[in-house]
Amino acid sequence: AQSVTQPDIHITVSEGASLELRCNYSYGATPYLFWYVQSPGQGLQLLLKYFSGDTLVQGIKGFEAEFKRSQSSFNLRKPSVHWSDAAEYFCAVVILHGSSNTGKLIFGQGTTLQVKP
Amino acid sequence: DGGITQSPKYLFRKEGQNVTLSCEQNLNHDAMYWYRQDPGQGLRLIYYSQIVNDFQKGDIAEGYSVSREKKESFPLTVTSAQKNPTAFYLCASNPGQRISGQFFGPGTRLTVL
Numbered sequence: 146a147q148s149v150t151q152p153d154i155h156i157t158v159s160e161g162a163s164l165e166l167r168c169n170y171s172y173g174a175t176p177y178l179f180w181y182v183q184s185p186g187q188g189l190q191l192l193l194k195y196f197s198g199d200t201l202v203q204g205i206k207g208f209e210a211e212f213k214r215s216q217s218s219f220n221l222r223k224p225s226v227h228w229s230d231a232a233e234y235f236c237a238v239v240i241l242h243g244s245s246n247t248g249k250l251i252f253g254q255g256t257t258l259q260v261k262p
Numbered sequence: 263d264g265g266i267t268q269s270p271k272y273l274f275r276k277e278g279q280n281v282t283l284s285c286e287q288n289l290n291h292d293a294m295y296w297y298r299q300d301p302g303q304g305l306r307l308i309y310y311s312q313i314v315n316d317f318q319k320g321d322i323a324e325g326y327s328v329s330r331e332k333k334e335s336f337p338l339t340v341t342s343a344q345k346n347p348t349a350f351y352l353c354a355s356n357p358g359q360r361i362s363g364q365f366f367g368p369g370t371r372l373t374v375l
Contacts, residue, residue: 154302179363188266188352188366189305196361235304239361246361247293247312249320250354252304 147172149236151253158226159261166221166256168236177239178219179250180210184232195219206230231260264289266367268353273372275347283338283370285353291365292358294336298322299350311336312358340372348374
């Protein structure tokens with residue numbers, strides 16, 4: 146069955162430090178992968194996505210992610226974290242409906258990022 | 263500005279009552295979705311609709327119902343049959359013409375008293 150695992154439920158980093166959030170997926174076909182961010186009590190905002198091609202993808206707010214097929218991973222990174230990055234981060238894979246271009250998202254459990262001053 | 267609106271932001275309901283959550287989008291998107299979010303469980307799909315007048319059950323549809331009479335609107339009714347309805351509900355949409363990420367609304371927090 147398709148699934149997404151985010152091994153770290155909670156991560157704390159110091160402001161200015163680098164960040165890596167882990168994501169592993171289980172999916173038989175070529176995955177379409179996403180990272181979303183959610184501030185408390187808010188909806189989800191798309192940070193970046195991977196469909197094909199270059200395995201290093203750039204997103205908004207200075208985030209990037211690297212797709213590694215051999216490791217079934219899609220880890221999110223940021224070189225220098227800002228206090229405003231404190232939020233919950235979700236990795237997701239889309240399961241397409243048949244041959245259509247739409248599908249449901251399978252989410253990981255989320256990683257809560259806390260930033261220390 | 264184009265986007266997705268959900269109302270109300272907070273909703274309280276007594277046990278045994280049905281309640282309807284609103285979701286409207288002006289993005290001209292074909293596909294719309296309802297997810298439920300519980301702490302530590304990520305998001306789970308309740309219902310989705312790929313076109314007007316058509317919708318499909320997601321992974322946790324029991325106790326919920328939807329309609330899609332207009333492209334812009336995809337209301338969710340939480341019925342009294344839903345055993346544990348207190349949660350954060352998120353509506354999302356997707357263009358449908360190409361594979362892309364879903365756009366999310368701000369959510370509705372439902373509390374059953």
